[in-house]
Amino acid sequence: MYPAKLKTITAAVALALTASTFIGQSVSAAAANPPATTNSKQEKGTQSTKEQLLREKQQKIEQEAKAAIQGTREALQALRQNDSVKATALLQKVSGELDILLAKHPDLKMIPADVQAQVFDLDSSPEQVEKMVDSADELLDDEKVQDARYILSALVSEIRITTTSIPLGVFPEAIKEAASLSEQGKTDQAAEALSDVLNMLVSTTDVIPLPVLRAEALLTAASELEHKSDLSKQESRADILRLTDAAKQKLKLAEVLGYGDKKDYKPLYQSIDEIKDVIHSEKSAATWNKIKKSLSDFKNKIIHPTK
Incomplete structure:
Protein backbone atom coordinates (compact mmCIF):
# COMPACT_ATOMS: atom_id res chain seq x y z
CA MET A 1 0.00 0.00 0.00
CA TYR A 2 2.73 2.47 0.92
CA PRO A 3 4.57 2.44 -2.46
CA ALA A 4 1.25 2.91 -4.25
CA LYS A 5 0.36 5.89 -2.08
CA LEU A 6 3.82 7.37 -2.53
CA LYS A 7 3.38 7.07 -6.28
CA THR A 8 0.05 8.89 -6.04
CA ILE A 9 1.57 11.69 -4.00
CA THR A 10 4.50 12.07 -6.40
CA ALA A 11 2.14 12.21 -9.37
CA ALA A 12 0.00 14.82 -7.63
CA VAL A 13 3.00 17.02 -6.88
CA ALA A 14 4.19 16.67 -10.47
CA LEU A 15 0.74 17.66 -11.65
CA ALA A 16 0.81 20.70 -9.38
CA LEU A 17 4.15 21.76 -10.84
CA THR A 18 2.94 21.24 -14.41
CA ALA A 19 -0.32 23.08 -13.87
CA SER A 20 1.35 26.06 -12.22
CA THR A 21 3.96 26.43 -14.97
CA PHE A 22 1.68 27.20 -17.88
CA ILE A 23 0.33 30.65 -18.64
CA GLY A 24 -3.35 30.62 -19.56
CA GLN A 25 -3.59 30.83 -23.31
CA SER A 26 -5.73 27.83 -24.29
CA VAL A 27 -9.29 26.71 -23.79
CA SER A 28 -9.78 23.30 -22.17
CA ALA A 29 -9.67 20.39 -24.59
CA ALA A 30 -12.95 19.20 -23.17
CA ALA A 31 -14.61 22.22 -24.74
CA ALA A 32 -13.30 21.45 -28.25
CA ASN A 33 -11.29 24.15 -30.03
CA PRO A 34 -12.72 27.63 -30.43
CA PRO A 35 -11.37 29.88 -33.22
CA ALA A 36 -7.67 30.66 -32.85
CA THR A 37 -8.27 34.39 -32.48
CA THR A 38 -10.34 33.79 -29.35
CA ASN A 39 -7.36 33.03 -27.12
CA SER A 40 -5.86 36.37 -28.09
CA LYS A 41 -9.16 38.08 -27.30
CA GLN A 42 -9.29 36.34 -23.94
CA GLU A 43 -5.83 37.59 -22.98
CA LYS A 44 -6.52 41.09 -24.32
CA GLY A 45 -9.73 41.09 -22.32
CA THR A 46 -7.88 39.98 -19.19
CA GLN A 47 -5.21 42.64 -19.63
CA SER A 48 -7.85 45.27 -20.36
CA THR A 49 -9.76 44.35 -17.19
CA LYS A 50 -6.56 44.50 -15.12
CA GLU A 51 -5.72 47.94 -16.53
CA GLN A 52 -9.27 49.19 -15.98
CA LEU A 53 -9.28 48.05 -12.35
CA LEU A 54 -5.89 49.66 -11.77
CA ARG A 55 -7.08 52.93 -13.33
CA GLU A 56 -10.18 52.95 -11.14
CA LYS A 57 -8.08 52.42 -8.03
CA GLN A 58 -5.36 54.87 -9.09
CA GLN A 59 -7.92 57.63 -9.63
CA ILE A 208 -10.68 38.73 -9.61
CA PRO A 209 -10.73 35.10 -10.86
CA LEU A 210 -9.11 34.74 -14.29
CA PRO A 211 -11.35 31.85 -15.40
CA VAL A 212 -14.41 34.07 -14.88
CA LEU A 213 -12.81 36.88 -16.91
CA ARG A 214 -11.98 34.41 -19.67
CA ALA A 215 -15.50 33.01 -19.66
CA GLU A 216 -16.75 36.58 -20.05
CA ALA A 217 -14.40 37.16 -23.01
CA LEU A 218 -15.51 33.91 -24.67
CA LEU A 219 -19.19 34.78 -24.30
CA THR A 220 -18.59 38.26 -25.71
CA ALA A 221 -16.84 36.72 -28.71
CA ALA A 222 -19.70 34.24 -29.14
CA SER A 223 -22.35 36.97 -29.11
CA GLU A 224 -20.41 38.94 -31.74
CA LEU A 225 -20.26 35.92 -34.06
CA GLU A 226 -24.03 35.91 -34.42
CA HIS A 227 -23.81 39.18 -36.34
CA LYS A 228 -20.87 38.33 -38.63
CA SER A 229 -21.90 38.63 -42.27
CA ASP A 230 -18.99 36.55 -43.62
CA LEU A 231 -20.24 33.36 -41.93
CA SER A 232 -23.26 31.26 -42.78
CA LYS A 233 -25.80 30.73 -40.00
CA GLN A 234 -24.71 27.12 -39.76
CA GLU A 235 -21.03 28.07 -39.44
CA SER A 236 -21.65 30.81 -36.91
CA ARG A 237 -23.94 28.53 -34.88
CA ALA A 238 -21.21 25.88 -34.66
CA ASP A 239 -18.61 28.45 -33.60
CA ILE A 240 -20.99 30.03 -31.07
CA LEU A 241 -21.68 26.67 -29.45
CA ARG A 242 -17.95 25.88 -29.27
CA LEU A 243 -17.32 29.22 -27.57
CA THR A 244 -20.17 28.85 -25.11
CA ASP A 245 -18.99 25.33 -24.24
CA ALA A 246 -15.50 26.72 -23.68
CA ALA A 247 -16.94 29.45 -21.46
CA LYS A 248 -18.72 26.83 -19.37
CA GLN A 249 -15.41 24.99 -18.96
CA LYS A 250 -13.79 28.16 -17.68
CA LEU A 251 -16.63 28.65 -15.21
CA LYS A 252 -16.30 25.03 -14.09
CA LEU A 253 -12.60 25.66 -13.52
CA ALA A 254 -13.47 28.69 -11.39
CA GLU A 255 -15.98 26.57 -9.48
CA VAL A 256 -13.55 23.75 -8.64
CA LEU A 257 -10.94 26.34 -7.66
CA GLY A 258 -13.44 27.57 -5.07
CA TYR A 259 -14.23 31.05 -6.37
CA GLY A 260 -17.68 32.20 -5.26
CA ASP A 261 -20.54 30.04 -3.99
CA LYS A 262 -21.26 26.78 -5.78
CA LYS A 263 -25.00 27.53 -5.74
CA ASP A 264 -24.39 30.58 -7.96
CA TYR A 265 -22.92 28.54 -10.82
CA LYS A 266 -25.98 26.47 -11.75
CA PRO A 267 -28.06 29.48 -12.95
CA LEU A 268 -25.07 30.60 -15.04
CA TYR A 269 -24.76 27.22 -16.75
CA GLN A 270 -28.50 27.17 -17.38
CA SER A 271 -28.56 30.64 -18.92
CA ILE A 272 -25.63 29.76 -21.21
CA ASP A 273 -27.37 26.53 -22.29
CA GLU A 274 -30.46 28.54 -23.25
CA ILE A 275 -28.61 30.27 -26.09
CA LYS A 276 -28.47 27.15 -28.28
CA ASP A 277 -32.26 27.28 -28.67
CA VAL A 278 -32.45 30.95 -29.69
CA ILE A 279 -29.39 31.52 -31.93
CA HIS A 280 -30.39 33.63 -34.97
CA SER A 281 -33.85 34.26 -33.56
CA GLU A 282 -35.64 37.31 -32.19
CA LYS A 283 -35.03 36.01 -28.66
CA SER A 284 -31.25 35.83 -28.97
CA ALA A 285 -30.51 39.46 -28.01
CA ALA A 286 -32.49 39.20 -24.79
CA THR A 287 -30.83 35.88 -23.94
CA TRP A 288 -27.34 37.27 -24.53
CA ASN A 289 -28.17 40.27 -22.32
CA LYS A 290 -29.41 37.91 -19.61
CA ILE A 291 -26.18 35.88 -19.80
CA LYS A 292 -23.94 38.95 -19.68
CA LYS A 293 -25.84 40.49 -16.76
CA SER A 294 -25.81 37.22 -14.81
CA LEU A 295 -22.07 36.83 -15.31
CA SER A 296 -21.35 40.48 -14.49
CA ASP A 297 -23.39 40.24 -11.26
CA PHE A 298 -21.61 36.99 -10.37
CA LYS A 299 -18.19 38.52 -10.99
CA ASN A 300 -18.99 41.58 -8.88
CA LYS A 301 -20.24 39.35 -6.07
CA ILE A 302 -16.87 37.59 -6.02
CA ILE A 303 -14.83 40.80 -6.22
CA HIS A 304 -16.95 42.62 -3.62
CA PRO A 305 -18.34 39.84 -1.39
CA THR A 306 -19.50 42.19 1.36
CA LYS A 307 -21.49 44.50 -0.90
Whole structure:
Protein backbone atom coordinates (compact mmCIF):
# COMPACT_ATOMS: atom_id res chain seq x y z
CA MET A 1 0.00 0.00 0.00
CA TYR A 2 2.73 2.47 0.92
CA PRO A 3 4.57 2.44 -2.46
CA ALA A 4 1.25 2.91 -4.25
CA LYS A 5 0.36 5.89 -2.08
CA LEU A 6 3.82 7.37 -2.53
CA LYS A 7 3.38 7.07 -6.28
CA THR A 8 0.05 8.89 -6.04
CA ILE A 9 1.57 11.69 -4.00
CA THR A 10 4.50 12.07 -6.40
CA ALA A 11 2.14 12.21 -9.37
CA ALA A 12 0.00 14.82 -7.63
CA VAL A 13 3.00 17.02 -6.88
CA ALA A 14 4.19 16.67 -10.47
CA LEU A 15 0.74 17.66 -11.65
CA ALA A 16 0.81 20.70 -9.38
CA LEU A 17 4.15 21.76 -10.84
CA THR A 18 2.94 21.24 -14.41
CA ALA A 19 -0.32 23.08 -13.87
CA SER A 20 1.35 26.06 -12.22
CA THR A 21 3.96 26.43 -14.97
CA PHE A 22 1.68 27.20 -17.88
CA ILE A 23 0.33 30.65 -18.64
CA GLY A 24 -3.35 30.62 -19.56
CA GLN A 25 -3.59 30.83 -23.31
CA SER A 26 -5.73 27.83 -24.29
CA VAL A 27 -9.29 26.71 -23.79
CA SER A 28 -9.78 23.30 -22.17
CA ALA A 29 -9.67 20.39 -24.59
CA ALA A 30 -12.95 19.20 -23.17
CA ALA A 31 -14.61 22.22 -24.74
CA ALA A 32 -13.30 21.45 -28.25
CA ASN A 33 -11.29 24.15 -30.03
CA PRO A 34 -12.72 27.63 -30.43
CA PRO A 35 -11.37 29.88 -33.22
CA ALA A 36 -7.67 30.66 -32.85
CA THR A 37 -8.27 34.39 -32.48
CA THR A 38 -10.34 33.79 -29.35
CA ASN A 39 -7.36 33.03 -27.12
CA SER A 40 -5.86 36.37 -28.09
CA LYS A 41 -9.16 38.08 -27.30
CA GLN A 42 -9.29 36.34 -23.94
CA GLU A 43 -5.83 37.59 -22.98
CA LYS A 44 -6.52 41.09 -24.32
CA GLY A 45 -9.73 41.09 -22.32
CA THR A 46 -7.88 39.98 -19.19
CA GLN A 47 -5.21 42.64 -19.63
CA SER A 48 -7.85 45.27 -20.36
CA THR A 49 -9.76 44.35 -17.19
CA LYS A 50 -6.56 44.50 -15.12
CA GLU A 51 -5.72 47.94 -16.53
CA GLN A 52 -9.27 49.19 -15.98
CA LEU A 53 -9.28 48.05 -12.35
CA LEU A 54 -5.89 49.66 -11.77
CA ARG A 55 -7.08 52.93 -13.33
CA GLU A 56 -10.18 52.95 -11.14
CA LYS A 57 -8.08 52.42 -8.03
CA GLN A 58 -5.36 54.87 -9.09
CA GLN A 59 -7.92 57.63 -9.63
CA LYS A 60 -8.68 57.47 -5.89
CA ILE A 61 -5.04 57.86 -4.88
CA GLU A 62 -4.00 61.25 -3.56
CA GLN A 63 -0.50 62.24 -4.65
CA GLU A 64 0.22 63.69 -1.19
CA ALA A 65 -0.56 60.29 0.34
CA LYS A 66 1.74 58.51 -2.09
CA ALA A 67 4.49 61.06 -1.41
CA ALA A 68 3.99 60.66 2.35
CA ILE A 69 4.61 56.92 2.26
CA GLN A 70 7.63 57.29 -0.02
CA GLY A 71 9.07 60.03 2.20
CA THR A 72 8.55 57.93 5.33
CA ARG A 73 10.42 55.01 3.79
CA GLU A 74 13.27 57.27 2.67
CA ALA A 75 13.46 58.77 6.15
CA LEU A 76 13.72 55.30 7.70
CA GLN A 77 16.55 54.47 5.31
CA ALA A 78 18.33 57.71 6.27
CA LEU A 79 18.00 56.88 9.97
CA ARG A 80 19.47 53.45 9.39
CA GLN A 81 22.44 55.25 7.86
CA ASN A 82 22.65 57.51 10.94
CA ASP A 83 21.69 60.57 8.89
CA SER A 84 19.24 62.23 11.28
CA VAL A 85 19.46 65.61 9.49
CA LYS A 86 18.20 64.15 6.21
CA ALA A 87 15.60 62.03 8.03
CA THR A 88 14.27 65.06 9.92
CA ALA A 89 13.92 67.10 6.73
CA LEU A 90 12.10 64.24 5.02
CA LEU A 91 9.72 63.73 7.93
CA GLN A 92 8.93 67.44 8.12
CA LYS A 93 8.02 67.30 4.43
CA VAL A 94 5.90 64.18 5.05
CA SER A 95 4.13 65.97 7.89
CA GLY A 96 3.33 68.83 5.52
CA GLU A 97 1.85 66.41 2.96
CA LEU A 98 -0.31 64.89 5.68
CA ASP A 99 -1.51 68.31 6.81
CA ILE A 100 -2.69 68.96 3.26
CA LEU A 101 -4.58 65.65 3.25
CA LEU A 102 -6.22 66.39 6.59
CA ALA A 103 -7.33 69.79 5.32
CA LYS A 104 -8.72 68.31 2.10
CA HIS A 105 -10.42 65.36 3.77
CA PRO A 106 -11.24 66.28 7.39
CA ASP A 107 -13.79 63.47 7.78
CA LEU A 108 -11.87 60.72 5.98
CA LYS A 109 -10.40 57.93 8.12
CA MET A 110 -8.44 56.17 5.37
CA ILE A 111 -6.76 57.64 2.31
CA PRO A 112 -5.54 55.40 -0.57
CA ALA A 113 -1.83 55.90 -1.20
CA ASP A 114 -0.69 53.08 -3.48
CA VAL A 115 -2.08 50.30 -5.65
CA GLN A 116 -0.38 47.22 -7.06
CA ALA A 117 -1.54 44.33 -9.26
CA GLN A 118 -0.35 40.72 -9.26
CA VAL A 119 -1.38 37.96 -11.66
CA PHE A 120 -1.40 34.30 -10.64
CA ASP A 121 -2.29 32.17 -13.64
CA LEU A 122 -3.26 28.52 -13.79
CA ASP A 123 -4.01 26.94 -17.17
CA SER A 124 -5.66 23.64 -16.39
CA SER A 125 -8.90 21.73 -16.80
CA PRO A 126 -11.54 21.25 -14.10
CA GLU A 127 -10.77 17.53 -14.17
CA GLN A 128 -7.07 18.07 -13.47
CA VAL A 129 -7.85 20.43 -10.61
CA GLU A 130 -10.31 17.97 -9.08
CA LYS A 131 -7.60 15.29 -9.13
CA MET A 132 -5.21 17.66 -7.40
CA VAL A 133 -7.80 18.50 -4.74
CA ASP A 134 -8.50 14.81 -4.17
CA SER A 135 -4.77 14.15 -3.77
CA ALA A 136 -4.49 17.03 -1.29
CA ASP A 137 -7.45 15.60 0.66
CA GLU A 138 -5.70 12.24 0.89
CA LEU A 139 -2.55 13.89 2.17
CA LEU A 140 -4.50 15.84 4.78
CA ASP A 141 -6.22 12.64 5.89
CA ASP A 142 -2.71 11.23 6.42
CA GLU A 143 -1.77 14.43 8.31
CA LYS A 144 0.81 15.34 5.66
CA VAL A 145 -0.12 19.00 5.81
CA GLN A 146 2.98 20.42 4.11
CA ASP A 147 2.72 18.02 1.17
CA ALA A 148 -0.94 19.01 0.78
CA ARG A 149 -0.05 22.69 1.01
CA TYR A 150 2.44 22.27 -1.80
CA ILE A 151 -0.36 21.03 -4.08
CA LEU A 152 -3.00 23.50 -2.93
CA SER A 153 -0.66 26.48 -3.34
CA ALA A 154 -0.78 25.91 -7.12
CA LEU A 155 -4.57 26.08 -7.22
CA VAL A 156 -4.95 29.78 -7.84
CA SER A 157 -5.85 31.68 -10.99
CA GLU A 158 -6.57 35.33 -10.31
CA ILE A 159 -5.66 38.99 -10.48
CA ARG A 160 -5.02 40.59 -7.09
CA ILE A 161 -5.41 44.36 -6.81
CA THR A 162 -3.92 45.53 -3.51
CA THR A 163 -4.56 49.05 -2.22
CA THR A 164 -2.41 50.49 0.57
CA SER A 165 -4.06 53.24 2.63
CA ILE A 166 -2.94 55.69 5.31
CA PRO A 167 -5.01 55.78 8.54
CA LEU A 168 -5.40 59.53 8.97
CA GLY A 169 -6.45 59.21 12.61
CA VAL A 170 -3.05 58.01 13.84
CA PHE A 171 -0.46 58.31 11.06
CA PRO A 172 0.14 62.09 11.06
CA GLU A 173 0.73 62.31 14.83
CA ALA A 174 3.04 59.30 14.75
CA ILE A 175 5.11 60.96 12.01
CA LYS A 176 5.48 64.13 14.12
CA GLU A 177 6.68 62.07 17.10
CA ALA A 178 9.24 60.26 14.92
CA ALA A 179 10.39 63.61 13.48
CA SER A 180 10.91 64.95 17.01
CA LEU A 181 13.05 61.94 17.94
CA SER A 182 15.07 62.32 14.76
CA GLU A 183 15.62 66.04 15.38
CA GLN A 184 16.99 65.18 18.84
CA GLY A 185 19.47 62.79 17.22
CA LYS A 186 17.82 59.72 18.69
CA THR A 187 18.21 57.77 15.47
CA ASP A 188 17.58 54.29 16.87
CA GLN A 189 14.39 55.35 18.63
CA ALA A 190 13.24 57.32 15.59
CA ALA A 191 13.90 54.35 13.29
CA GLU A 192 11.94 52.05 15.59
CA ALA A 193 9.10 54.57 15.69
CA LEU A 194 9.04 54.83 11.88
CA SER A 195 8.95 51.03 11.53
CA ASP A 196 5.88 51.08 13.76
CA VAL A 197 4.40 53.90 11.68
CA LEU A 198 4.78 51.94 8.44
CA ASN A 199 3.12 48.95 10.11
CA MET A 200 0.06 51.16 10.58
CA LEU A 201 -0.57 51.18 6.82
CA VAL A 202 -3.68 49.22 5.88
CA SER A 203 -3.76 46.94 2.83
CA THR A 204 -6.93 45.65 1.19
CA THR A 205 -6.98 43.23 -1.73
CA ASP A 206 -9.61 42.67 -4.42
CA VAL A 207 -9.46 39.22 -6.03
CA ILE A 208 -10.68 38.73 -9.61
CA PRO A 209 -10.73 35.10 -10.86
CA LEU A 210 -9.11 34.74 -14.29
CA PRO A 211 -11.35 31.85 -15.40
CA VAL A 212 -14.41 34.07 -14.88
CA LEU A 213 -12.81 36.88 -16.91
CA ARG A 214 -11.98 34.41 -19.67
CA ALA A 215 -15.50 33.01 -19.66
CA GLU A 216 -16.75 36.58 -20.05
CA ALA A 217 -14.40 37.16 -23.01
CA LEU A 218 -15.51 33.91 -24.67
CA LEU A 219 -19.19 34.78 -24.30
CA THR A 220 -18.59 38.26 -25.71
CA ALA A 221 -16.84 36.72 -28.71
CA ALA A 222 -19.70 34.24 -29.14
CA SER A 223 -22.35 36.97 -29.11
CA GLU A 224 -20.41 38.94 -31.74
CA LEU A 225 -20.26 35.92 -34.06
CA GLU A 226 -24.03 35.91 -34.42
CA HIS A 227 -23.81 39.18 -36.34
CA LYS A 228 -20.87 38.33 -38.63
CA SER A 229 -21.90 38.63 -42.27
CA ASP A 230 -18.99 36.55 -43.62
CA LEU A 231 -20.24 33.36 -41.93
CA SER A 232 -23.26 31.26 -42.78
CA LYS A 233 -25.80 30.73 -40.00
CA GLN A 234 -24.71 27.12 -39.76
CA GLU A 235 -21.03 28.07 -39.44
CA SER A 236 -21.65 30.81 -36.91
CA ARG A 237 -23.94 28.53 -34.88
CA ALA A 238 -21.21 25.88 -34.66
CA ASP A 239 -18.61 28.45 -33.60
CA ILE A 240 -20.99 30.03 -31.07
CA LEU A 241 -21.68 26.67 -29.45
CA ARG A 242 -17.95 25.88 -29.27
CA LEU A 243 -17.32 29.22 -27.57
CA THR A 244 -20.17 28.85 -25.11
CA ASP A 245 -18.99 25.33 -24.24
CA ALA A 246 -15.50 26.72 -23.68
CA ALA A 247 -16.94 29.45 -21.46
CA LYS A 248 -18.72 26.83 -19.37
CA GLN A 249 -15.41 24.99 -18.96
CA LYS A 250 -13.79 28.16 -17.68
CA LEU A 251 -16.63 28.65 -15.21
CA LYS A 252 -16.30 25.03 -14.09
CA LEU A 253 -12.60 25.66 -13.52
CA ALA A 254 -13.47 28.69 -11.39
CA GLU A 255 -15.98 26.57 -9.48
CA VAL A 256 -13.55 23.75 -8.64
CA LEU A 257 -10.94 26.34 -7.66
CA GLY A 258 -13.44 27.57 -5.07
CA TYR A 259 -14.23 31.05 -6.37
CA GLY A 260 -17.68 32.20 -5.26
CA ASP A 261 -20.54 30.04 -3.99
CA LYS A 262 -21.26 26.78 -5.78
CA LYS A 263 -25.00 27.53 -5.74
CA ASP A 264 -24.39 30.58 -7.96
CA TYR A 265 -22.92 28.54 -10.82
CA LYS A 266 -25.98 26.47 -11.75
CA PRO A 267 -28.06 29.48 -12.95
CA LEU A 268 -25.07 30.60 -15.04
CA TYR A 269 -24.76 27.22 -16.75
CA GLN A 270 -28.50 27.17 -17.38
CA SER A 271 -28.56 30.64 -18.92
CA ILE A 272 -25.63 29.76 -21.21
CA ASP A 273 -27.37 26.53 -22.29
CA GLU A 274 -30.46 28.54 -23.25
CA ILE A 275 -28.61 30.27 -26.09
CA LYS A 276 -28.47 27.15 -28.28
CA ASP A 277 -32.26 27.28 -28.67
CA VAL A 278 -32.45 30.95 -29.69
CA ILE A 279 -29.39 31.52 -31.93
CA HIS A 280 -30.39 33.63 -34.97
CA SER A 281 -33.85 34.26 -33.56
CA GLU A 282 -35.64 37.31 -32.19
CA LYS A 283 -35.03 36.01 -28.66
CA SER A 284 -31.25 35.83 -28.97
CA ALA A 285 -30.51 39.46 -28.01
CA ALA A 286 -32.49 39.20 -24.79
CA THR A 287 -30.83 35.88 -23.94
CA TRP A 288 -27.34 37.27 -24.53
CA ASN A 289 -28.17 40.27 -22.32
CA LYS A 290 -29.41 37.91 -19.61
CA ILE A 291 -26.18 35.88 -19.80
CA LYS A 292 -23.94 38.95 -19.68
CA LYS A 293 -25.84 40.49 -16.76
CA SER A 294 -25.81 37.22 -14.81
CA LEU A 295 -22.07 36.83 -15.31
CA SER A 296 -21.35 40.48 -14.49
CA ASP A 297 -23.39 40.24 -11.26
CA PHE A 298 -21.61 36.99 -10.37
CA LYS A 299 -18.19 38.52 -10.99
CA ASN A 300 -18.99 41.58 -8.88
CA LYS A 301 -20.24 39.35 -6.07
CA ILE A 302 -16.87 37.59 -6.02
CA ILE A 303 -14.83 40.80 -6.22
CA HIS A 304 -16.95 42.62 -3.62
CA PRO A 305 -18.34 39.84 -1.39
CA THR A 306 -19.50 42.19 1.36
CA LYS A 307 -21.49 44.50 -0.90
